[in-house]
Amino acid sequence: MFVIRVTVFVLIGLLSLAPQLSAAVPENKQQIAHAPEDGWTMPSAIVLIDAGHGGIDGGATAGNTLEKDINLAIAQKLYLLLNSQGIPAVLNRTGDYALSEENRWHVSRSRHKRDLSQRRQLTDEIETTMLVSLHVNWTKDRSKHGPLVLHQSTGESALLAFCIQDTLNRQQQTAFYPREGKPFYLLRKVDQPAVIVEMGFISHEGDRTMLTDPREQLRVASAIASGIRQYKWITR
Template sequence: MYGSYAAAEDNSFSHAFPQPVILIDAGHGGIDGGTSHGDILEKDINLEIGRRLYVILRSQGYRTILNRTGDYALSDDNRWLRSRSRHLRDLAQRKQLSEELPSEIVISLHVNWGKNNSKRGPIVLHQSEGRSAFLASSIQNSLNNLYSTSSLPQIGKPFYLLNHVDCPAVIVETGFISNTEDRTLLNSKRGQQKIAEAIYGGILQYFTAI
């Protein structure tokens, strides 16, 4: 249904995806729940927003792949990297998918957490590269309009995905689960739809300008 990687395993990538795609990376999954608040888990929020973003992009004619369509860890699919670190296998698998599909841009969805529960709003992290920075700025502006914030995108230097993916990639921290206002938006179907629409608006601005 979601054009997942698994659905294409039996075909040549050159036949299944002859043109670049937008890869939506739904962060965490399976044993890795990500950050949380009570029984609200980041992995579930990432997946729900990812599903909605996928539907929007496909409905607008964009070739799109959602790399996780259920509650499972991508590290389970990685049997080629000899590492005892499940976290590293997970990250490496996400990076590998961006190369095999192949990807025009990568949108990695995550949720933030802070000790100060008054801290709120989206933050978009990008590579030290012009197209990635512009993609981040476009998505950040669109999400700022939704959240009524004025945050600026940031360079995500320590993040594996941004350092190892060759195409323009961004990590979208869609809000703070530790903040009551953000959490309400992140955990509701209506809020998840609005966030997905805002991210789409930024992607649309990027492709219109590029």
């Protein structure tokens, strides 16, 4: 049995609490319930939110700004928004730790491989219908900016990516198209529709300012949530 860290929130009046929401940080809790006959049972939800990187793995950087912190902050806000809108969601990490630390089953000297395999394993252990993995882009070209959604080769994943790309484009006033992410482990190994959402470029000053501002983080999370709602409406 794997230790899963997920968070349970009761959110009342989300819209009236938007300023507080922008600074909300959930406590680490385990959402693993006892079944009366079968022993342990795992949580279930519609969306598994993958907060990229964490712990020793800071992800992309720009000065003292770390991708892992941006990913977690927006993931927490997306979690709150989705659950308040009747779309059950779970987070695969609720604090600054590496998921490789929870992987006791994959024998590998590579921390990176253990981290990725743990994220993929959670899609089997937790009953969900889609995976949304949050990341931030980086490039040497400081002029590049804007969101990019990567998807699997399946039509369901591509549709989810187009829905999220569209809402992020409108939020950030861009006009980019999603792309197939063939080299990415999660997109190759996860069975259900999965996307990697590159929410902006940490290497671009304007994007970095947006991605580190709590109010703007809420707008990014709201755009992603809107894209997920569009996908659910189309596929209902």
